[in-house]
Amino acid sequence: MATGERGEGGQAAAPPKIAVIDLYKSFAGREVLRGVNLEVEAGESLVIVGGSGAGKSVLIKHLIGLITPERGHVIIDGEDLTNCEPARCLAIRRKFGMSFQEGALFDSMTVFENIAFPLRRHAHMDEAAIVARVQECLALVHLDGTGGKATSELSGGMRRRVGFARAISLQPEILLFDEPNTGLDPITSAVIDTVILEMRERLDVTMVTITHDMKSAFRIADRIAMLRNGQITAIARPDVFRSLADPYIQKFLTGEPLEEEVA
Amino acid sequence: MSAEQTQVSGVVGVLESVGRKSLGLFEEIGRFFFILHATVYWTFRRPFDGKEWMRQMVRVGVDSLPVVGLTSMFTGMVLALQTYRGFERFHAEGFVASVVSLSLTRELAPVLASLMIAGRVGSSLAAELGTMRVTEQIDALYAMATEPIQYLVVPRVGATTVMLPPLVAIANGLGIFGGYAISVALMGANPVTYWEKTFQYLDLNDVSSGLIKAAVFGLILSVTGCSKGFFTTGGAEGVGRATTSAVVMGSVVILVSDFFLTKILF
Ligand SMILES: Nc1ncnc2c1ncn2[C@@H]1O[C@H](COP(=O)(O)OP(=O)(O)OP(=O)(O)O)[C@@H](O)[C@H]1O
Numbered sequence: 001m002a003t004g005e006r007g008e009g010g011q012a013a014a015p016p017k018i019a020v021i022d023l024y025k026s027f028a029g030r031e032v033l034r035g036v037n038l039e040v041e042a043g044e045s046l047v048i049v050g051g052s053g054a055g056k057s058v059l060i061k062h063l064i065g066l067i068t069p070e071r072g073h074v075i076i077d078g079e080d081l082t083n084c085e086p087a088r089c090l091a092i093r094r095k096f097g098m099s100f101q102e103g104a105l106f107d108s109m110t111v112f113e114n115i116a117f118p119l120r121r122h123a124h125m126d127e128a129a130i131v132a133r134v135q136e137c138l139a140l141v142h143l144d145g146t147g148g149k150a151t152s153e154l155s156g157g158m159r160r161r162v163g164f165a166r167a168i169s170l171q172p173e174i175l176l177f178d179e180p181n182t183g184l185d186p187i188t189s190a191v192i193d194t195v196i197l198e199m200r201e202r203l204d205v206t207m208v209t210i211t212h213d214m215k216s217a218f219r220i221a222d223r224i225a226m227l228r229n230g231q232i233t234a235i236a237r238p239d240v241f242r243s244l245a246d247p248y249i250q251k252f253l254t255g256e257p258l259e260e261e262v263a
Numbered sequence: 264m265s266a267e268q269t270q271v272s273g274v275v276g277v278l279e280s281v282g283r284k285s286l287g288l289f290e291e292i293g294r295f296f297f298i299l300h301a302t303v304y305w306t307f308r309r310p311f312d313g314k315e316w317m318r319q320m321v322r323v324g325v326d327s328l329p330v331v332g333l334t335s336m337f338t339g340m341v342l343a344l345q346t347y348r349g350f351e352r353f354h355a356e357g358f359v360a361s362v363v364s365l366s367l368t369r370e371l372a373p374v375l376a377s378l379m380i381a382g383r384v385g386s387s388l389a390a391e392l393g394t395m396r397v398t399e400q401i402d403a404l405y406a407m408a409t410e411p412i413q414y415l416v417v418p419r420v421g422a423t424t425v426m427l428p429p430l431v432a433i434a435n436g437l438g439i440f441g442g443y444a445i446s447v448a449l450m451g452a453n454p455v456t457y458w459e460k461t462f463q464y465l466d467l468n469d470v471s472s473g474l475i476k477a478a479v480f481g482l483i484l485s486v487t488g489c490s491k492g493f494f495t496t497g498g499a500e501g502v503g504r505a506t507t508s509a510v511v512m513g514s515v516v517i518l519v520s521d522f523f524l525t526k527i528l529f
């Protein structure tokens with residue numbers, strides 16, 4: 001298992017795959033991110049946790065350049081995504097796959113066409129190979145046989161899984177998952193975790209996952225980061241994270257209400 | 264609190280709202296030119312999506328043909344009726360044909376067809392892109408390294424701009440035919456002289472200036488619709504607002520630019 005080496009050992013040597021430097025973003029005067037600093041190693045699986053509305057989705061959208069920050073930089077493989085030519089930005093984004101919190105499926109297309117979309121755009125595969133790959137991805141998320149369905153026929157959990165399948169279909173270098181297993185039953189949720197774990201075995205995939213489910217966080221993470229008050233307040237390996245003294249994190253782990261917020 | 268003070272705060276309030284309105288207008292204009300610029304930039308970059316262009320051209324051109332044709336034909340008919348009633352008074356009935364053909368090709372067919380398309384196509388562009396925006400489908404395109412301007416906006420704006428001149432050419436024909444039918448059938452005009460008068464004063468320049476106008480209007484209304492949709496915020500309600508203002512703004516800008524285009528192209 002490569003998990004151990006990824007933690008502290010390799011940090012100094014290789015440059016980070018993703019580097020977030022002093023990121024600030026506010027919406028309508030409300031500061032959501034206030035100086036986020038974060039580095040993700042190549043081949044690492046990072047899980048970001050935090051309260052609802054803490055800005056996790058906003059942060060992950062910055063990583064792929066969907067939102068422009070007020071201040072700060074997002075560096076992918078040494079290239080600044082916050083400051084690049086449109087065509088260059090597109091080329092950098094080709095390294096990514098992302099699944100959205102609400103699925104974000106193309107509703108003018110079927111499930112099959114949704115998953116085939118990145119393959120058709122970027123993979124130079126023939127039709128038979130595309131069909132095979134789409135079927136493989138559908139099977140991975142336990143949705144065999146739904147390829148012909150319209151996206152409007154799917155349940156919320158099915159939409160999220162199709163979004164997940166679409167994100168991994170091209171086997172990109174960097175995968176971003178925004179709450180991939182929220183709203184799924186425990187068994188299907190474990191299926192998603194297993195797929196993520198299998199991908200982690202491939203050393204060249206870097207993953208950033210947002211989740212509320214601490215059990216799944218401990219299962220899939222090399223490191224866990226806490227986003228709170230617009231900053232990363234803690235980042236550590238799962239075993240270390242579990243024993244951090246921060247009262248907020250302890251409440252978060254046990255699922256107890258915070259006194260100051262209850263009062 | 265004196266009366267003077269309330270008056271001052273009232274004036275400030277008015278100034279403030281005027282300021283906000285004009286800022287909003289500048290923002291609107293900025294977005295329009297942003298989309299226009301990005302569309303031109305991405306039109307000449309690969310890949311070229313021929314299938315999508317075709318689909319949009321059918322949607323704009325073929326599907327709009329009935330409504331545009333009907334509008335134009337009845338306009339030609341009314342025009343013949345009205346000018347006949349007027350020209351009769353100074354015994355100039357012979358010029359009805361020329362008036363019908365000139366006003367249709369130069370002005371009415373391009374403007375009316377574009378207004379109809381603004382209602383039909385501009386609104387649906389705004390609704391379509393607006394829905395994709397609020398359901399994060401546009402973000403998903405970016406995330407899959409697909410430029411949404413190139414994938415969505417370029418074929419839609421391109422198809423509308425390309426399809427409006429042929430639509431207007433057909434509208435010209437149907438309008439002139441409508442005027443002819445009314446004059447000959449109801450007013451007892453001589454079919455042969457009516458036909459001659461139709462083309463006697465009609466230059467190629469009259470027709471081509473109308474077609475150029477049509478292309479410009481097509482560009483304006485589709486860019487307006489796309490920019491309204493592309494910058495939609497605020498869920499389903501926002502999509503509704505974008506759709507309405509795409510039609511209103513598109514129509515107003517068509518009418519305003521019509522004046523300046525007529526001045527330039529005369
Ligand atoms: N496009 C936007 N416009 C305005 N405000 C926004 C926008 N996107 C996010 N916000 C605000 O930013 C804050 C953080 O939102 P975000 O979606 O990142 O939360 P989150 O941590 O992902 O929460 P959850 O766990 O519920 O998904 C929220 O208060 C939200 O209202």
Ligand SMILES: [Mg+2]
Pocket residue numbers: 056057058101178
């Ligand atoms: Mg979120």
